[in-house]
Amino acid sequence: MVKIQVALDVIESDRAVKIAEEAVLGGADWIEAGTPLIKSAGMDIIRRLRETFPNNIILADMKTMDVGAAEVEMAAKSGANVVTILAAADDAVIRDSLLSAKKYGVRIMVDLISSPDPIARAKEVEALGIDLINVHVGIDAQMTGESPIEKLRKLAAETDMEIAVAGGLNPETALIAAQTGADIVIVGSYIINSDNVKQSAAEIRKAVDSSESGSIESAESNKKSKEEEMIEIFRKVSTSNISDAMHRKGAMQGISSKIPGKKIVGKAVTVRTFGGDWAKPVEAIDISEPGDIVVIYNGDRDIAMWGGLATLTAVNRKLEGVVVDGAIRDYDEIRQSDFPVFAANIVPNAGDPKGLGEINVEIVCGNQTVNPGDYIVGDDSGVVVVPKDRAYEIARRSEEVWKREKRLFDEINNGKTLAGALELLKWETRK
Numbered sequence: 001m002v003k004i005q006v007a008l009d010v011i012e013s014d015r016a017v018k019i020a021e022e023a024v025l026g027g028a029d030w031i032e033a034g035t036p037l038i039k040s041a042g043m044d045i046i047r048r049l050r051e052t053f054p055n056n057i058i059l060a061d062m063k064t065m066d067v068g069a070a071e072v073e074m075a076a077k078s079g080a081n082v083v084t085i086l087a088a089a090d091d092a093v094i095r096d097s098l099l100s101a102k103k104y105g106v107r108i109m110v111d112l113i114s115s116p117d118p119i120a121r122a123k124e125v126e127a128l129g130i131d132l133i134n135v136h137v138g139i140d141a142q143m144t145g146e147s148p149i150e151k152l153r154k155l156a157a158e159t160d161m162e163i164a165v166a167g168g169l170n171p172e173t174a175l176i177a178a179q180t181g182a183d184i185v186i187v188g189s190y191i192i193n194s195d196n197v198k199q200s201a202a203e204i205r206k207a208v209d210s211s212e213s214g215s216i217e218s219a220e221s222n223k224k225s226k227e228e229e230m231i232e233i234f235r236k237v238s239t240s241n242i243s244d245a246m247h248r249k250g251a252m253q254g255i256s257s258k259i260p261g262k263k264i265v266g267k268a269v270t271v272r273t274f275g276g277d278w279a280k281p282v283e284a285i286d287i288s289e290p291g292d293i294v295v296i297y298n299g300d301r302d303i304a305m306w307g308g309l310a311t312l313t314a315v316n317r318k319l320e321g322v323v324v325d326g327a328i329r330d331y332d333e334i335r336q337s338d339f340p341v342f343a344a345n346i347v348p349n350a351g352d353p354k355g356l357g358e359i360n361v362e363i364v365c366g367n368q369t370v371n372p373g374d375y376i377v378g379d380d381s382g383v384v385v386v387p388k389d390r391a392y393e394i395a396r397r398s399e400e401v402w403k404r405e406k407r408l409f410d411e412i413n414n415g416k417t418l419a420g421a422l423e424l425l426k427w428e429t430r431k
C-alpha cells in the first residue's frame with residue numbers, strides 16, 4: 001500500500017503537533033519533521049513527535065550535506081525512524097550516514113532535490129546501499145511550475161528502491177504519483193496550509209487509494225494551462241497577498257478604487273500622456289482586447305483625462321477596468337456604469353484631445369513600472385503590477401500567502417491571538 005507522509009513545514013512546534021494529529025486522523029501514515037521545523041525547534045520536535053505518535057514512522061528531514069553520521073545519530077536517538085541526506089552530498093557522507101543508520105536502527109532516504117541528473121545520481125546512491133530515494137521538487141522551484149512527476153516516471157522504470165515523491169502534490173497529482181510508481185507520497189502545503197487539515201489529508205488518502213482504478217490519462221487531461229491556473233489564483237487572492245508574495249513590491253502609490261467592491265485582473269495596455277490630454281487614453285480603448293486593463297500615466301492629477309464617455313466605450317468593448325495615474329471626472333456616470341475605475345483624483349475639469357504621448361510603451365504609474373502585457377490586479381486595497389515574466393511564480397506564491405492567512409483566521413477564530421499564533425515574542429528581531 002502506498003504510504004502518505006505529511007510534511008510539517010511550519011516553524012511553530014505546537015502547530016506542527018496539532019497538524020500532525022489531524023493529518024493522521026485523515027489518513028497520513030508517516031510524519032515528517034520538516035526542515036524549517038527542525039531548524040526552528042531542533043531535535044526537541046523529533047522527541048515530541050515520537051512521544052505523541054509512538055506508532056507512526058517519524059522522518060527527520062535533516063537534508064544533511066556533511067557530517068552525516070553525527071546528524072543521523074542525533075535524529076535516531078531523538079526517535080526518528082528515517083533520516084534524509086541530500087543526493088548532492090559527497091559519497092563519503094552517504095557511506096558514513098549509512099554506517100551510522102545501521103548502528104542506530106534507522107533508514108536513510110536520499111533526497112534528489114535540485115540534482116542535475118537525478119536518474120544517474122539515484123543509481124549511484126543505490127549502489128552505495130541506500131534503500132529509499134526521494135524525487136523532490138523544492139517549494140521555490142514549484143512556484144515556477146516544476147513538477148516531480150516526469151522524473152518519477154523515469155526513475156520508477158530504472159530502480160527497485162522504494163521511491164518517495166514530493167513537490168507541491170495535491171489529490172490530483174498524488175493520484176498520478178501513486179499510479180506512476182511512488183511508494184511514499186509526501187505532501188506538505190496542501191495539508192498543512194489547509195483550513196481543514198483532516199479533510200485535506202483524507203482527500204490525499206482517497207486519491208492515493210484509488211490509484212489502482214483510475215487512469216493516468218484522465219487525471220492528466222484534467223490539468224489546466226498555466227495561464228488559466230494563474231488567472232484563477234489572481235481572482236481568488238487579494239492585492240495584499242500579492243504584495244506580500246512580491247516582498248512588499250508592486251503596489252501603486254496614490255491610486256485607489258473609485259467603485260468599491262470591484263476587483264480587476266487582466267493584462268495591461270499602457271498609455272503615457274500629458275496634462276489632461278485624453279486622445280491617447282481613448283484611442284487605447286479601441287486597440288484593447290476584451291478583458292484588458294488600460295493603465296494610464298497622465299502626469300497631472302488636477303486635469304481629468306477620463307470621464308463618462310470613455311467609460312461607456314470601455315464597457316461596450318468589454319474591458320476589465322482602467323487605472324489612471326491622474327484625474328477622472330463625470331463620477332456620477334462612472335458610478336452608474338459600475339465599471340471598475342482606479343484613479344488618483346476626481347475633478348470636474350477636463351483637458352483637450354491633442355494626441356500627445358504613446359500607447360503600449362513602458363510607463364511609470366503610481367510609482368511602479370508597467371510594461372504592456374504585465375498583469376494588473378486591483379481591489380479595495382489598491383492596485384498591484386505583476387511583471388509578465390514572473391506572473392506565474394508570483395501567483396503561486398501569493399496563493400501560499402492566502403492559504404497561510406486563511407489558516408491564521410481559523411486559529412484566531414478558535415481563540416488564539418495573532419501574536420500567539422505567530423509566536424511573535426519568540427521571533428522578535430535580536431541584534
Ligand SMILES: O=C([C@H](O)CO)[C@H](O)[C@H](O)COP(=O)(O)O
Nearest residue numbers: 007035166167168169187188189
Ligand atoms: O521537503 C520539503 C521542502 O524542501 C521544505 O522543507 C517539503 O517537505 C516537501 O517539498 C513537501 O512539501 P510540499 O512541496 O509543500 O507538498
